[in-house]
Amino acid sequence: MAIGSRREILGGLGAGIMLAGAGACASATSSRKIGYAIVGLGSYATRQIMPNFAGCDHARLVALVSGTPAKLDQYGAQYGIPATHRYSYADYDRIRDNPDIDAVYVVLPNAMHAEYSIRAAQAGKHVMCEKPMATSVAECEAMIAACRKAGTKLMIGYRSRFEPYNRLAIELARGSHVGPTRFITAEHGFSIQPNQWRLDRPLSGGGSMMDIGIYSLNAARYLTGEEPVEVSAIESTDHSDPRFRTVEDRVSFVLRFPSGIVANCISSYSSGHNGYRVIGTEGWIDMEPATPYAGQAMTIRKDGVTAPRTLAAPAKNQFAGQLDHLAESILNGGTPIVPGEEGLADLRVIEAIYRSAAERVKIRLGA
Amino acid sequence: MAIGSRREILGGLGAGIMLAGAGACASATSSRKIGYAIVGLGSYATRQIMPNFAGCDHARLVALVSGTPAKLDQYGAQYGIPATHRYSYADYDRIRDNPDIDAVYVVLPNAMHAEYSIRAAQAGKHVMCEKPMATSVAECEAMIAACRKAGTKLMIGYRSRFEPYNRLAIELARGSHVGPTRFITAEHGFSIQPNQWRLDRPLSGGGSMMDIGIYSLNAARYLTGEEPVEVSAIESTDHSDPRFRTVEDRVSFVLRFPSGIVANCISSYSSGHNGYRVIGTEGWIDMEPATPYAGQAMTIRKDGVTAPRTLAAPAKNQFAGQLDHLAESILNGGTPIVPGEEGLADLRVIEAIYRSAAERVKIRLGA
Numbered sequence: 001m002a003i004g005s006r007r008e009i010l011g012g013l014g015a016g017i018m019l020a021g022a023g024a025c026a027s028a029t030s031s032r033k034i035g036y037a038i039v040g041l042g043s044y045a046t047r048q049i050m051p052n053f054a055g056c057d058h059a060r061l062v063a064l065v066s067g068t069p070a071k072l073d074q075y076g077a078q079y080g081i082p083a084t085h086r087y088s089y090a091d092y093d094r095i096r097d098n099p100d101i102d103a104v105y106v107v108l109p110n111a112m113h114a115e116y117s118i119r120a121a122q123a124g125k126h127v128m129c130e131k132p133m134a135t136s137v138a139e140c141e142a143m144i145a146a147c148r149k150a151g152t153k154l155m156i157g158y159r160s161r162f163e164p165y166n167r168l169a170i171e172l173a174r175g176s177h178v179g180p181t182r183f184i185t186a187e188h189g190f191s192i193q194p195n196q197w198r199l200d201r202p203l204s205g206g207g208s209m210m211d212i213g214i215y216s217l218n219a220a221r222y223l224t225g226e227e228p229v230e231v232s233a234i235e236s237t238d239h240s241d242p243r244f245r246t247v248e249d250r251v252s253f254v255l256r257f258p259s260g261i262v263a264n265c266i267s268s269y270s271s272g273h274n275g276y277r278v279i280g281t282e283g284w285i286d287m288e289p290a291t292p293y294a295g296q297a298m299t300i301r302k303d304g305v306t307a308p309r310t311l312a313a314p315a316k317n318q319f320a321g322q323l324d325h326l327a328e329s330i331l332n333g334g335t336p337i338v339p340g341e342e343g344l345a346d347l348r349v350i351e352a353i354y355r356s357a358a359e360r361v362k363i364r365l366g367a
Numbered sequence: 368m369a370i371g372s373r374r375e376i377l378g379g380l381g382a383g384i385m386l387a388g389a390g391a392c393a394s395a396t397s398s399r400k401i402g403y404a405i406v407g408l409g410s411y412a413t414r415q416i417m418p419n420f421a422g423c424d425h426a427r428l429v430a431l432v433s434g435t436p437a438k439l440d441q442y443g444a445q446y447g448i449p450a451t452h453r454y455s456y457a458d459y460d461r462i463r464d465n466p467d468i469d470a471v472y473v474v475l476p477n478a479m480h481a482e483y484s485i486r487a488a489q490a491g492k493h494v495m496c497e498k499p500m501a502t503s504v505a506e507c508e509a510m511i512a513a514c515r516k517a518g519t520k521l522m523i524g525y526r527s528r529f530e531p532y533n534r535l536a537i538e539l540a541r542g543s544h545v546g547p548t549r550f551i552t553a554e555h556g557f558s559i560q561p562n563q564w565r566l567d568r569p570l571s572g573g574g575s576m577m578d579i580g581i582y583s584l585n586a587a588r589y590l591t592g593e594e595p596v597e598v599s600a601i602e603s604t605d606h607s608d609p610r611f612r613t614v615e616d617r618v619s620f621v622l623r624f625p626s627g628i629v630a631n632c633i634s635s636y637s638s639g640h641n642g643y644r645v646i647g648t649e650g651w652i653d654m655e656p657a658t659p660y661a662g663q664a665m666t667i668r669k670d671g672v673t674a675p676r677t678l679a680a681p682a683k684n685q686f687a688g689q690l691d692h693l694a695e696s697i698l699n700g701g702t703p704i705v706p707g708e709e710g711l712a713d714l715r716v717i718e719a720i721y722r723s724a725a726e727r728v729k730i731r732l733g734a
Contacts (some may be wrong), residue, residue: 179638182617182635182637182638183554183556183617183619183633183635183638183640185552185554185631185633187550187552189550189646191648230601230727232599232600232601232621232729233599234597234599234621234623234629234729236623236627236628236629237627238627250549250550250627250629252550252621252623252629252631254599254601254619254621254631256601256603260603260604260605260617261603262601262603262617262619262633264552264619264621264631264632264633265631266550266552266631268549268550268646270549270648271546271549271550271646271647271648271651272646272650272651272668273550273646279556279635279638279639279640280638281558281637281638283639284638284639301639356729360597360728360729360731361727361728361729362599362601362723362727362728362729364727
C-alpha cells in the first residue's frame with residue numbers, strides 16, 4: 001500500500017494527468033526501484049535513513065557521498081555499495097554519470113543544503129533534502145528554481161507526514177472531529193549537547209528554531225492546512241552558556257491563521273518537549289510524543305470523555321514511507337506532498353519569527 | 368492548621384513584628400470569627416462562597432448585600448441572616464454602623480469592584496475582592512490607596528493560592544524540582560453561554576482575558592515568582608458571533624520574565640482549556656485540570672519517568688482557606704499573600720496584553 005494516498009500523491013496534477021498517472025501506476029511502481037545516493041554520513045543518515053531502505057518497496061540505496069573515506073569504506077561495505085558508487089565532495093558532480101543514481105538525499109549541515117541540492121539537480125538527479133530546507137528564503141527559492149529548470153523532483157524530509165498518528169491528527173483536525181479548531185499548541189525541544197555543528201551558526205543558520213522548533217511550526221501548518229498571516233516571537237537565550245554563543249536557545253512563537261486559529265509554539269535547546277494539541281470547540285486532540293522516531297501517543301477529549309486512540313503498527317515506518325514517496329512521485333510523475341514549496345513556506349515563517357524576536361514587533365505575512 | 372504558612376502570612380512584616388505576631392497568633396485566631404458581608408448574590412457567591420463558611424475556622428457569614436429583595440429573603444433565611452443585616456445597594460454605606468461586619472467580599476461584575484471596595488474601606492471594613500481586581504490599573508491603584516488610607520486589609524480572591532496542588536506546584540517550580548524552569552505553558556478557557564454580564568464590556572471591562580485568561584496569567588506569575596518584562600499578544604475574535612460584539616474571544620499571550628523563563632498562555636471563550644505545565648531543564652510538572660473548584664490532577668516527569676502525584680484531600684477546601692486567610696490576616700495583623708498589589712500586577716500585564724494585541728507591537732514592562 002502506498003503511504004501517500006492517491007489523492008495526495010497526485011494532488012498537484014490536473015485531472016487528465018491524474019487519470020493517466022493512475023493508469024500507469026501499478027506497472028511503473030512495480031517495475032524497478034529508485035536508486036538513492038545519501039549525501040552526508042552523519043548520525044541521522046546512518047542510523048535512521050540508511051537502515052530503512054530495507055523496508056522500502058520502491059527505493060534502494062545505491063551510492064554514498066562523504067568527506068570521510070573511512071565512513072565510505074565502513075558503510076560501503078555494510079550496504080554493499082561498490083567503490084564506483086562512493087563519492088567524496090570533490091567528486092560529487094560525477095554522480096551525473098552514474099545512471100544507477102536517480103535521486104540524492106541531502107543530509108548535510110543546514111548551510112550546505114542549498115548548494116548540494118542545486119548541484120544534484122544540475123546533475124539531473126531528483127532531490128530529497130532534509131529539514132530545514134535551507135537557511136534562508138532566498139536559498140529555498142534558488143533550490144526550487146534549479147529543480148524546476150532541471151526537470152527534477154524536489155522533496156523535503158518532513159517524515160511525520162508519513163507517520164500514521166500524524167496523518168490521523170491532520171485528518172481529524174481538518175475534519176473538525178472536535179469541532180472547528182480554535183487553538184493549537186505545539187512544543188518541541190531537547191537539551192542539546194555541546195560541540196556540534198548545530199551550535200555553529202555558519203553551518204546551522206540558527207539555533208533551536210532551525211533544528212527542532214521547525215517541527216512545532218510545520219505541525220501548526222499541517223494541522224490547519226493554512227499559512228499564517230501574523231507572527232509574533234519572543235526569544236530567550238543565555239549567551240553566557242557556551243552552547244549558545246552564536247545561536248538561540250529558546251523561542252516562543254505565536255501564529256495567527258486566516259480562519260482565526262491561533263498556534264502557540266515552543267522551540268527549545270535547553271528543555272524537553274515533544275507534543276502538540278489541537279483544541280476545537282468541542283474538545284481536543286493531543287499527541288505526546290508527537291514526532292519521535294517511534295512511539296507516538298494520541299489522546300482525544302470529546303463529548304466530555306478523555307480516551308487514548310491507538311492505531312495498529314503500520315506495515316511501513318515513516319522513514320521508509322518518506323523514501324518510497326519520492327520514489328513513487330518519480331515513477332508516477334506526481335508531485336510529492338512535501339515539495340520544495342513546503343520547505344520554503346516554513347523558512348518564510350522562520351525568517352519572520354527571527355525578525356519579530358529581534359525587532360520587538362509582530363510581523364504580518366501574506367497578502 | 369493555618370492554610371497560609373507562617374512565613375507567607377507574615378512575609379510582609381519585619382522580624383520583630385513577626386515574633387510579636389507569632390506570639391499573639393494562637394490566642395487571637397481562636398478568640399472570635401471575622402464577620403463577612405457578601406456583596407452581590409450571583410452564582411459564584413451563592414454556590415461557591417457562601418456554602419463554604421461552614422468549613423471556616425476564623426470566618427463567618429453575617430450580612431448580605433444585593434439589589435434583589437427576593438435574593439436577600441431567600442439567602443437570608445437559608446443562612447439565618449436577620450433583616451437588620453440585609454442591605455440593598457442604596458443602603459450599602461450603612462454597613463459602617465454594623466459592628467458584626469468586619470469585612471466585605473465583593474462578588475459583583477468587574478466594573479463595580481472598585482466602587483464597592485472603596486466604599487467598604489470608607490466604611491471602615493476590610494475588603495476581599497473577586498478577580499479581576501478591577502477593569503484598569505487606575506482603579507486598582509485607587510482601591511489600594513483607599514484601603515491604605517482607611518487602614519483596612521485588601522485581598523483579591525485568587526483561590527488557587529489556597530489549593531494544595533497549586534501550592535505544591537509553586538513549591539516544586541520555584542525549588543527547581545525538575546531543574547530551573549525554562550518554559551511555562553498555561554491555558555484557560557471555556558465555551559461561554561450568551562446573554563450574561565461577562566459579555567457586556569461596560570460591566571466586564573473585557574472578554575475572556577479578564578475572566579478566565581487571568582488564571583493563565585496569574586499562574587505564570589505565581590509559578591515563577593517573577594514579574595514579566597516583555598509581553599506579546601495576539602487576539603482572535605469572530606465579532607460576527609453574537610457573544611463577541613463588545614468583548615474579545617481568544618487571546619494568546621507570551622510573557623518573558625527576568626530570569627529568562629518564557630510563558631506561553633491561552634485565554635478563550637470558545638474552547639475548553641484548564642491546565643499549565645512547568646518545563647524545567649530536567650523534566651516537567653503538569654497540572655490538568657489546574658484551577659477547577661475541585662479535582663486538580665498533577666503529573667510529573669523527572670529522570671525519564673512520568674508519574675502522577677497525588678495529595679491527600681485537604682482538611683479545608685480552597686474557598687474556606689481563602690476566607691480564613693483574610694480573617695487570620697485581620698486577627699494577626701499580617702498581610703494577605705494575595706493583597707491588592709497582586710491584583711494590580713495582573714491588571715498591569717492585562718493592559719499590556721490588550722495594547723500589544725491592538726497595536727501589533729510587543730510591550731516592555733518594568734524597569
